[in-house]
Amino acid sequence: MQSKDHIFAAPIAQLGDFCFDQNVAEVFPDMIKRSVPGYSNIISAIGMMTTRFAQPDSRLYDLGCSLGAATQEMRRNLTQPGCRIIAVDNSAAMLERAASHLAAFKSEVPVTLTEADLCDIEIDNASVVVLNFTLQFIDPGQRETLLGKIYRGLKPGGVLILSEKFVSHDETVNELLIDLHHDFKRANGYSELEISQKRTALENVMRPDTPELHKTRLKRVGFQHVDLWFQCFNFGSMVAIK
Numbered sequence: 001m002q003s004k005d006h007i008f009a010a011p012i013a014q015l016g017d018f019c020f021d022q023n024v025a026e027v028f029p030d031m032i033k034r035s036v037p038g039y040s041n042i043i044s045a046i047g048m049m050t051t052r053f054a055q056p057d058s059r060l061y062d063l064g065c066s067l068g069a070a071t072q073e074m075r076r077n078l079t080q081p082g083c084r085i086i087a088v089d090n091s092a093a094m095l096e097r098a099a100s101h102l103a104a105f106k107s108e109v110p111v112t113l114t115e116a117d118l119c120d121i122e123i124d125n126a127s128v129v130v131l132n133f134t135l136q137f138i139d140p141g142q143r144e145t146l147l148g149k150i151y152r153g154l155k156p157g158g159v160l161i162l163s164e165k166f167v168s169h170d171e172t173v174n175e176l177l178i179d180l181h182h183d184f185k186r187a188n189g190y191s192e193l194e195i196s197q198k199r200t201a202l203e204n205v206m207r208p209d210t211p212e213l214h215k216t217r218l219k220r221v222g223f224q225h226v227d228l229w230f231q232c233f234n235f236g237s238m239v240a241i242k
């Protein structure tokens with residue numbers, strides 16, 4: 001049985017910053033499905049891109065893996081021999097659960113689960129790198145360094161799939177997309193209180209960029225082919241090919 005997300009359902013007197021603790025890890029599949037429009041489409045597409053971009057004897061990285069949904073989809077769609085998936089997260093609670101989720105499926109593909117900050121890991125011999133709703137939690141001043149490290153760790157022809165919450169450079173459109181996202185959450189059973197408390201809790205920890213900034217930065221670190229392949233309201237996903 002999957003647990004339902006009630007984290008922000010009751011009024012919280014001293015609302016702290018959102019963090020990926022045990023309570024969040026426990027309800028995470030329900031939370032992400034009801035909060036991120038297009039999430040399941042993006043996970044499926046990560047599998048499809050794995051089939052196309054994985055190279056023999058290379059590594060595939062799932063950076064900010066949470067419970068390993070993208071790792072599992074990559075593993076299921078991997079057809080090339082000699083590959084290993086490296087799934088990284090700095091939340092011990094997430095990684096513990098990722099290990100048991102992944103153990104529930106049979107697979108020949110080796111997976112290494114690593115508890116670390118993405119800013120401290122090495123990326124090497126990579127054919128596929130996934131940042132699925134993770135870069136938005138990294139300190140803005142460190143984003144370009146991380147993307148540069150990913151670029152250098154990729155093999156020629158390798159791909160980065162970067163999914164993020166976006167802000168629009170047009171203030172009117174930005175407000176519209178935020179409102180539509182809140183409608184989406186309401187339609188998925190979240191109350192006004194849950195929506196507003198979570199919004200406040202995320203304010204200091206999730207700092208989204210515009211799609212334009214993402215594209216310019218990806219090009220600046222070296223990626224030759226960059227574009228948005230999916231967007232639903234203020235959530236979307238980009239592809240960057242070395």
Ligand SMILES: Nc1ncnc2c1ncn2[C@@H]1O[C@H](C[S@+](CC[C@H]([NH3+])C(=O)[O-])CC(=O)[O-])[C@@H](O)[C@H]1O
Nearest residue numbers: 020064065066069089090091117118132133134137
């Ligand atoms: N500095 C950091 N280093 C390592 N991990 C981090 C860091 N900062 C945050 N995280 C981790 O990034 C993940 C972000 S969730 C990713 C969903 C997943 N990709 C999915 O496809 O289901 C997205 C969301 O909750 O919106 C959390 O597990 C954090 O612990």
Ligand SMILES: O=C(O)C(=O)Cc1ccccc1
Nearest residue numbers: 031032035036165198199202
């Ligand atoms: O819920 C929200 O409002 C979001 O922006 C997405 C989200 C989903 C899961 C954890 C943190 C943020």
